[in-house]
Amino acid sequence: MVDASAPALGTSRASPLFLREPEIRRGIELLYFGYTNMIRGADAILESRGLGRAHHRALYFIARQPGLAVSDLLRLLAITKQSLSRVLADLMSRGLVAQQVGTHDRRQRLLSLTEAGAELEGLLFDAVRERMASAYAQAGQQAVGGFWAVLVGLIPPQDRPMVEELDRRSRATFAGG
């Protein structure tokens, strides 16, 4: 049983203060509330279209990596293909997402947004961006670096290349294109 007045389990007496239980709990709670409020930003738009958060996640990553294969999207979302297939079928039947047979590997189905899909994703992104930009601006540039650093540390090392790849592409786009 955990006694809140005792040193946290697994931390030695020499642990820095910022690794003690109140600081850990604060991180857990802020991450929970921060994440929750970030995604709430797009809910009204989704609801007006009869879509859910699962559709949003798919739209987001397809927008982020146009031409990605279904298997890539499955790795990003970490769900089963049966679960994704329903979402993807919805999005395609509404003309928001298009498929194209892979060039190198004709078994692949490369996903991209249609014009209507890009428009919707833009609306959804704006809603989320508004909140994130406000949080960034309130906290300041240096805080943003710390925000990223802690979150990267939460991602299992083997998954980091996948996440960093998203970023690498967008920076190339914005710098060069």
Place this chain on the structure above:
Amino acid sequence: MVDASAPALGTSRASPLFLREPEIRRGIELLYFGYTNMIRGADAILESRGLGRAHHRALYFIARQPGLAVSDLLRLLAITKQSLSRVLADLMSRGLVAQQVGTHDRRQRLLSLTEAGAELEGLLFDAVRERMASAYAQAGQQAVGGFWAVLVGLIPPQDRPMVEELDRRSRATFAGG
């Protein structure tokens, strides 16, 4: 439609670099993956007990604010009472959570963990703490401050007192008790 090569919508030419689209998208993605991986830490324990994440959230906040009323928990979780009642009924039937009639207001049901509930919450907390502490340690103390600052900025101002109250209590406990 959103053109990734144009300045982001809603940002003026004078916006700081850290508010531009790639930086915003990086924040969205790291928050998504960071949150996801944090909560995954407890899933194995929950599954072995036949509980879900909703039970975990309830246990967490009851552990954090022993004696809180059902309405307080509803505000923290931001779900309907019908949804919470199923979870709470589960936890009480398993002897993990106990209710006590409110002292000042006898309509209230004040929630607390039983000994078994506290033991389970301790196990779950340890699983999550392990990941959070590792992320903190990798990023460093200064980064943790930035992490908190951005996340606080994501929480609507009217909800911040609720979140800060959680923290205030635990710091009092650790400092004085």
Place this chain on the structure above:
DNA sequence: AGAATAGGTCAATATGGTTGACGCATCCGC
């Protein structure tokens, strides 16, 4: 040729959320 891979689909099930409508006990203001 045969195994492995990418993708799709059918079916059953679980979790956790919603709205809406009630009922009961208790508290508060007049």
Place this chain on the structure above:
DNA sequence: GCGGATGCGTCAACCATATTGACCTATTCT
């Protein structure tokens, strides 16, 4: 003290999103 408001519980129907397991086709790799 009465009446409305509040705190909590509950029944019912429904919805969104996830799961496991089985099986299929097309394509690629060895």
